[in-house]
Amino acid sequence: MTQRTVLRLGDPRLRQVSRPVERFGTPELHALITDLRDTMAACAGAGLAAPQIAVPLRVVIFGITVNPRYPEAPPIPETVLINPEITPIDRDRASGWEGCLSVPGLRGQVSRWRRILYRGFDAEGHPIERSVDGFHARVVQHECDHLDGVLFPDRLVDSRSLGFTEELEASGLLPVAGPLAPASPEHTLDRMRQQLERHSALEDLGPLFGPKAQGLAPGRDPS
Template sequence: MAVRPVVITGNPVLHRPAARVGAFDDELRRLVEDMYETMDAAHGVGLAAPQIGVGLRIFTYAFQNDDDVPARGVLVNPVLTLGKISQDAPDPDEESEGCLSVPGYSWPLKRAEWVRVTGFDVEGRPLDFEATGWFARVMQHEYDHLDGKLYVDRLNDKWGRRARKAVKAEGWTADGSSWLPGVDEDPFGH
């Protein structure tokens, strides 16, 4: 098990759809263990394989929830069914997200308050559950990574302009930037 570098927004793997996992084997189990180690070292609530440079449809999560779902898990080849997303402006105090691949920043984004999640665990056993509230937000955020989208790609015009300006100012528009959780300074101040 090892902590892996988290790639930052300019990396192409973050902007293309990830491939389905075909084999539930020891290599997959090692990758998932590395993802847990990296997520924990980063103090994250989720981590998608593309965020560590691996273009596969996998994400881990660690989030206490009221949905009768384990607080820690992995989803392989997940599918999400979304509830309705309000068209109201997002609330900066209540709906701001951050991302390990846009480290140190957060911006408000509307998300569905309910999702149904299906997929598989690391052993290939089927999973099927519903998530609500912030847990639903975590599922949507990580799932977006598997489709080559970052949450900043979904921001409204006002917040999207601010995000693009920050990404440009940080020099993250090109490939080559990453940070190593547990070694580099924590960009979120944990």
């Protein structure tokens, strides 16, 4: 087993655009895939991209059966996807909680295509094509973002949804052990307002949440 170090947010290598794989079935490619698989398993991840272990190639791995970080997630077959392409099936999007091994301890609300078609190749160069939705679609989009230097905080529906996992769980904003459960950003912010009200903090933090936090209807001027 070879567990590699996972780069963390702030490392410039995570912001590089990765190169396509040109040769399939090589010992080097198989070694990379083994390292990705072992590292993902050791970190209890649902997926991992080659740039996260400092290899700027367009290779991702994902899959989940029983996972302590995602106990309620539906199973996803383990898949090695090389040189992937993603096409949304329709215009329907969904917001949900996301985290990342490269952004440890934090979660945030991210909007993704609900249904996608993804294409690519396996380690031997055989084509892969699948239509998926829900959690499966979210994981694939998240991992493929890494290949273009994009991390989930770049796609937050609202920066105010970003928080430490333990704090979000303790406040009831994030379901315990459900980091990618679907939820609307409006619901999340409403729960944040409720928590602040219980701590008598809304008057001081009114500008953070806008007119609604100050008891005004959206679009109404304070005067």
